[in-house]
Amino acid sequence: MRKVITFMGVASLSLVLMLSGCGTKALPTSAGQQSSPVYQRTEVITSPDAAKKLLDDGNARFTSGKTLNKDFSSTRRMDLEKNGQHPFAIIVSCSDSRVPPELLYDEALGDLFVIRVAGNVITPVELGSVEYAVEHLKTPLVVVLGHEGCGAVTAAVQGGEIPGSISSIVEKIKPAIDTAKASGKTGNDLIEKSIDLNVQNAIQDLLKSPIVKHAVDTKEAKVLGAKYDLDTGVAQWYTE
Numbered sequence: 001m002r003k004v005i006t007f008m009g010v011a012s013l014s015l016v017l018m019l020s021g022c023g024t025k026a027l028p029t030s031a032g033q034q035s036s037p038v039y040q041r042t043e044v045i046t047s048p049d050a051a052k053k054l055l056d057d058g059n060a061r062f063t064s065g066k067t068l069n070k071d072f073s074s075t076r077r078m079d080l081e082k083n084g085q086h087p088f089a090i091i092v093s094c095s096d097s098r099v100p101p102e103l104l105y106d107e108a109l110g111d112l113f114v115i116r117v118a119g120n121v122i123t124p125v126e127l128g129s130v131e132y133a134v135e136h137l138k139t140p141l142v143v144v145l146g147h148e149g150c151g152a153v154t155a156a157v158q159g160g161e162i163p164g165s166i167s168s169i170v171e172k173i174k175p176a177i178d179t180a181k182a183s184g185k186t187g188n189d190l191i192e193k194s195i196d197l198n199v200q201n202a203i204q205d206l207l208k209s210p211i212v213k214h215a216v217d218t219k220e221a222k223v224l225g226a227k228y229d230l231d232t233g234v235a236q237w238y239t240e
């Protein structure tokens, strides 16, 4: 169940952030006054479920138009350089400019480890990036984020001549299309079904990695799929 945060003012915002495990601080303005509270995650997230809730909360803020004030100051950048990164989620998403993970999940510097590739496919290069974050950064949640109306999947469904290296992406998407066609889907339903199955295939590709599978088996990490709706802005989980 998605929790929708409503902000009634500074006091309730601070309370919400405390409850959700986020810290806030007010940065002084140039005039020496206090600006609005600034979101800043202060603790390391190690639970997959806690990471999932943070994404749910962030997407709810995004869709309600009540995104948090982020700290992009030099102080925050230096803090992240000094203390290193501890992203709580790895997001494998499409390169589509309408699907930026940090924005649609309303997260800040250091929060998300993002791998973007057209069609959110997993090749050895993407897999290596995920393995790095799982193994070395101990990031507890991996999300493959597909999206409605994906151009890469649509192109693969429509077929025809594919120029340049785009064919390497199309080849990765084809198995999902074959399965979707076998289920009798046509037209836009075929595209959307192929998008869904393409996410599931990417998840299976991730789970073939001994590093990822070990983290999942020991419950240190979860691998989940989600689909982003372009107009509502909702990132909906596929059933676990």
Ligand SMILES: [Zn+2]
Pocket (backbone or CB within 6 Å): 094, 095, 096, 118, 119, 120, 147, 149, 150, 151, 152, 153
């Ligand atoms: Zn796409």
